[in-house]
Amino acid sequence: MVELSVVGILAGLDQVALADVERHINRKTFSAGAQIIEPESDSSDVYLILSGKVRIVNYSLSGREITLEEIGAGGCVGQLSAIDGEPRSACVLAVTNTDVAIVSPANFEKIVKNHPSVAWSVIRELARIVRTSTRRIVDVSTLGANERVVAEILRCSQIEIAEDGSAMLSPVPVHSEIASRVSTSRETVARVMGTLARNGLIAKVELGLYVPNVQRLEEFLSESIH
The missing domain is CATH 2.60.120.10 (Jelly Rolls)
Known part of the structure; x- marks a missing residue:
């Protein structure tokens, strides 16, 4: 018990x-x-x-x-x-x-x-x-749908941040669940995740979703807003 x-x-x-x-x-x-x-x-x-x-x-x-x-x-x-x-x-x-x-x-x-x-x-x-x-x-x-997706990934990363500034989100966040949390569509989430991956800000690995540098992700969000 x-x-x-x-x-x-x-x-x-x-x-x-x-x-x-x-x-x-x-x-x-x-x-x-x-x-x-x-x-x-x-x-x-x-x-x-x-x-x-x-x-x-x-x-x-x-x-x-x-x-x-x-x-x-x-x-x-x-x-x-x-x-x-x-x-x-x-x-x-x-x-x-x-x-x-x-x-x-x-x-x-x-x-x-x-x-x-x-x-x-x-x-x-x-x-x-x-x-x-x-x-x-x-x-x-204040944020558009794309920025809300990035902000959600950033929030999750800040919770799991390691001493070297990276983060591992395990398991990989489900697109539909992220969409539900930030009030957008799964297609928007998929598009934003693709952009983040191409910019080297996230990567799918065996253990989950790897964020190599949480600070860089935060800076990316700040630049997107401004």
Whole structure:
């Protein structure tokens, strides 16, 4: 059984406190592709991701799926509705087989009130969500589709950057997933990836997508914008 200690917002708790949290949860496994949270639903449970990965998506008026974020083991989803009681603002899907700990809104409130470190971690997570959303709004408002694709590759590279300034994205990002994250088409993603490859800024290798110099990619994006 996966321990609750893998969950980021619970990281500061000792074994006694984790045992207290354990009494307030139900465990469940979702198969890959299953819908965990339905958009606009009235449910308010919080889902702590113990293993696997989930994708948070929304839909445009035309029905296009827009990926907001992917969250792996240690993350949590659903806390906004648990806090304000409003309907779900997005859909959450299991990308892989995913084990979760489900916390009712009442129990989530108890946990937050009983363990101040959890409350602070939840606040920090909400701040991260706001910052991520703000960056997306700025990108969509100020960057063209091509630049948004480059910016997404750059963001992923900055997370995986090595000491020599290179980055390895493994596995190779799927074009349709990048398109969903930056609100464009797969054809646009393929065209931009081709341009980056011809300029020596990325290369497909056995291990994944190799970015030899993340700073050069950042400079390429800056020059494209200006």
